[in-house]
Amino acid sequence: MFPLNQWYVAGFAWELQDKPLARTFLNHKVVLFRTGNGEVAALEDRCCHRSVPLSCGALDEGGIRCGYHGLLYGADGQCIEIPGQVKIPGKARVRAYRVAVRNQVIWIWMGEQADSAPDGPPPEIAAHDNPRYKFKGGAFHYDAPYQLIHDNLLDLSHVGYVHAKTIGGNPKVHMEAPTNVSSDNHDVRVVRWMKSSQPPATYSAAWPFKGLIDRWQEIDFHVNHLNIFTGAVDANTDALDDPRRGGFHMRGFHGITPETDTTSHYFWTMASSSHPDMPDNLELVYQQTAMTFEEDRVIIEAQYRNMCQFDGAPQIDIHVDAGANRARRIINILSQPAGHPA
């Protein structure tokens, strides 16, 4: 179940150099590549002649050339050369997908119908172009459906149990933190504060806190990505709702894109604020974030395997599920075909 009329994250601009890149999005096999003029294109990953993946071919002036018999395709999917043959049949073409690059994120639009067009550009990821932050990113592949990753990110109460070695902290403090869940149209916002708490390992390593900290987690869910801003200041030194507050800030971008019904792409970046005494803390934050996300992957894949094996077993809700449940309702509404409301 996917909302089809959405921009989805397809990758990062730096991934596309001189080779085609094969990826599957929402059950569609796609080849991503740069055309001769440097623009990003996305085509169905199948030559219309004998079905060899175009991603097995090579970039060529003007497009991508099949590696079996040399058919050349432009960015619009039209075959523009069949070596040794003068006439090119009109049906010698493959599907082309809309793509856009913004703040170094490549977005793709699959569309509910062939002519479904986006009504605007993809989202801005401001932290990627904010001089106050440096950032670094990566990608995980999940053998689990994408909504289980949403659940995980919208409920950060799990960090005390799952991420004890990095960004965790006292599990009970997390589970008992005051949490505010709000929503607006198709977005969900979850804000949690943990005042006067012990700094977790990653925080202590990345910032010279003096003792206890006032800690915040601000999760902004959008259908195609989440922005999660977390951080802390020395306890009782700044108001947690003051946008100009100081301290240690982590700004996470989480592009969760369905690969298939049961597998997912997780594209992410992490930006962090620099302390004058710790100019290199981004690398540390990046490494520990990657370790943290790997811990999530292990537990979410185990969860999904178990859900398959206990097919249809009932689940109970607890207090931490409010944000995730709202997001699931939004996805449910947006996944209905146009004219067929839920």
Added chain:
Amino acid sequence: MFPLNQWYVAGFAWELQDKPLARTFLNHKVVLFRTGNGEVAALEDRCCHRSVPLSCGALDEGGIRCGYHGLLYGADGQCIEIPGQVKIPGKARVRAYRVAVRNQVIWIWMGEQADSAPDGPPPEIAAHDNPRYKFKGGAFHYDAPYQLIHDNLLDLSHVGYVHAKTIGGNPKVHMEAPTNVSSDNHDVRVVRWMKSSQPPATYSAAWPFKGLIDRWQEIDFHVNHLNIFTGAVDANTDALDDPRRGGFHMRGFHGITPETDTTSHYFWTMASSSHPDMPDNLELVYQQTAMTFEEDRVIIEAQYRNMCQFDGAPQIDIHVDAGANRARRIINILSQPAGHPA
């Protein structure tokens, strides 16, 4: 096809220390663990909140705690703590299974209905607490249904072909040995004698035989395990039906437990008598037994793959199948649901 109202071997007492152990029995995923007071418990391996395996969690005073959001379960399957939440819903519980430990074997009772109760304790495995024998054990996982392992163990005529390097011997002597098959209620007994035969490699290595030997195999099949007593004395020195006879004795315990319809657990121990001149023969017997069982696993898994590929191809019976066929009839009867006789 499994008889459900039976004790089955779930493992050995020494396997459970400070971590939960995930195993599947009769298609049910189970987590085994020790409670704070050292008793063994078995629960459905699925947190009732978001379905994460409880075996990914940790032992805690009073039970097992889920590794995702910290729900704590007691040995009876009831959730006894939801961190950050006062009220615990009554349906916050998972299925608990009856377990019992006897002679260092952990037994589990799955039960035909939720309230099916055993009418007695699990079987005694006397060799595990007999001072005359030392024993050592292990476990194999089989990609084959459990009854193929019964077939193998009830027909030791195969040892000449399959185990030529260890406990085999002249294949024809095995195939032609006088064999007595008897049964009593749900048990089958197969006794074979091979008088004045050459000692096989394992026997010669473990006992100072003088020449030819009189050899016995006594197989006692029960629905949930087999005891197989084998051994030999110097030829013409002792009566093979004298329970006090001397010589080299191997006492094998074979706990064959269905994992799924098509896979099996094989828990085993081997005890052997010690000769004053060869005090360390148990380690040799144990190593060669493990090698022998691995030979069986290879052939039985090949057999099962072939049965799947030649789906439904007819098989013929030969003289060695009498014991195995009786065991199959017993399993067939005991697998019928109560009130629905075969």
Added chain:
Amino acid sequence: MFPLNQWYVAGFAWELQDKPLARTFLNHKVVLFRTGNGEVAALEDRCCHRSVPLSCGALDEGGIRCGYHGLLYGADGQCIEIPGQVKIPGKARVRAYRVAVRNQVIWIWMGEQADSAPDGPPPEIAAHDNPRYKFKGGAFHYDAPYQLIHDNLLDLSHVGYVHAKTIGGNPKVHMEAPTNVSSDNHDVRVVRWMKSSQPPATYSAAWPFKGLIDRWQEIDFHVNHLNIFTGAVDANTDALDDPRRGGFHMRGFHGITPETDTTSHYFWTMASSSHPDMPDNLELVYQQTAMTFEEDRVIIEAQYRNMCQFDGAPQIDIHVDAGANRARRIINILSQPAGHPA
């Protein structure tokens, strides 16, 4: 879809020594072995007693003996010994397949009905017994149906794109080469000439050409194998249709045998002519041919995975497909059951 009443390549004579060999042909699991008198036999790979693969057994005087309980089978599939049992039931037998060895190729006949008999010997592969050539061979396993390999071999226009490092050459020259396709009953012949072209890497390494070459490709498709003769002479020195022309000759034998509906065996040999100055060029030609075939395997398996994922997506034909399409029509006709024409 296979024509059943055909000889198919089962392997090479040198593969069968003192052990049985398990292979699947046209969805049938077969064990190949040599009998005591050195003849090759092929049986259903399943003991009729408990379904263990006979290929897990051992060769014995007179036949093959099952590795589980020692049943012995002759080359005609009849069980001729059950150790420990006097009477051998008449139904104690397995299916036997017709086999023939010719020019070191082992051929097997599966047959549409149990009594379908070949109306002649298997094809002659003359290059294997031609003193003018030395040859060497091997086998590839393909996760792709056999007709995709036919397509590949009947259309050598791909070599410019797929085999640039070995037997390729300028891709456009290949795509534009004059090509003659003819057919006769169930055979297809494709002949292509590339005059005054640059020698590809393998040719230059194996033969002392002086400059440009006149190059030929002669592909003879038969339902159960292809002979492909390729080579070149110095440009304008010999007529390309003169059977006595000199130069560098490669004579490829390609035995493509369906393993299952979706997998294939590719048995091949390559013979080459020797130049007095380069007596060891066969090893070079053999190595580069193996590398070339591996390149084909990679692209054909990617093609087949893509065909499965884009199930039923339409394909367009281009000019190079004429020979392959004729071969597909022949296979289609020959695959109809007798009395049920297409």
